[in-house]
Amino acid sequence: MQDRYRPYILPPANTPWQPHMYRISVIIPVYNYAERLPRTLQSVLPQLAPGDEIVLVDDGSTDESLALIQEYAAAHPDRIVAAHQANAGPGAARNHGFRLASGTHILFLDADDQLCDQALPALHRSLRDQGDCPIVIGGYISVHEGGRERRRPAPQLAARPVDNMRAYIRKQFGTPHGAVLLARRVLDYCLYPEHLRVNEDLCFFTRILARFPARRLDEALAAIHHHGGSLRHDLDAQRNATPHSEAWVFEGADMPREAAGLRREFGARRLLSLSRACLLSGRHAEGRTLYAQAVKRWPRALLQGSYLRKYLRSFTQ
Secondary structure, rough: OOOOOOOOOOOOOOOOOOOOOOOOOEEEEEEEOOOOOHHHHHHHHHHOOOOOEEEEEOOOOOOHHHHHHHHHHOOOOEEEEEEEEEEOHHHHHHHHHHHOOOEEEEEOOOOEEOOOOOOHHHHHHHHHHOOOOOOEEEEEEEEEOOOOOEEEOOOOOOOHHHHHHHHHHHOOOOOOOOOOEEEEEHHOOOOOOOOOOOOOOHHHHHHHHOOOOEEEEEEEEEEEEEOOOOOHHHHHHHHHHHHHHHHHHHOOOOHHHHHHHOOOHHHHHHHHHHHHHHHHHOOOHHHHHHHHHHHHHHHHHOOOHHHHHHHHHHHHO
């Protein structure tokens, strides 16, 4: 069983692939995760193939994260690249890590998540056996507080990028960091928006899915840990970021025309998500206002039954 996950088994002689042709850089931005980072690193280090690396970027942490990063880098100088920057947000930290990375392919991983066993060998095997692909999306495991787990299978993907983009903004599949492998040319085309402190990943994946083909990988690649936070703070930050998010995704001159036609739906769905979050947190008037804005922007929002039910129910609460 173990041998079928070995990343470097020579293929038949007529196959152009060569050992170490592909190198994966696992980029981990870190902000105040000293307590959880060792668990994350221990999930990655044993899986690294020759040429693979971990790039750790401390984003101005105020705990012991930087010292821990430096300790791991000193212990694994041939495996770990370490960097520090003043706090600039997760998008800037990921971009910083990419500029330091030497891999042909990039896997972003959040500092509190883990790679599943054999995730990197499975990715190497996919590249070896099926060839390069700009975007490879695998399954993942959602781990909730209390330890409850839910397996999320890899999505069914379309041949056309715009169809994958449409499915993504309609929440038919997710792209958590750790479950998506990117060819280097994807990030040469588009980096994370550094001016956005929230929703930067949503914007980034929407934009690259509109441009590049993607392939699924059946294996679960990452365990994504969900933590409670300040709902009010998150809501305020997301509401402030929403118009800037839409502009960043759609106002580039290189957005394919058919994908650009999804702008109204994208904006309305962001408003619907904010409306739902406000209603669930007791901010009823604000939630109803956001819902009305979504419908005005994209009348088909009325057909989204779960949002409509929450909107109507708010008048009785």
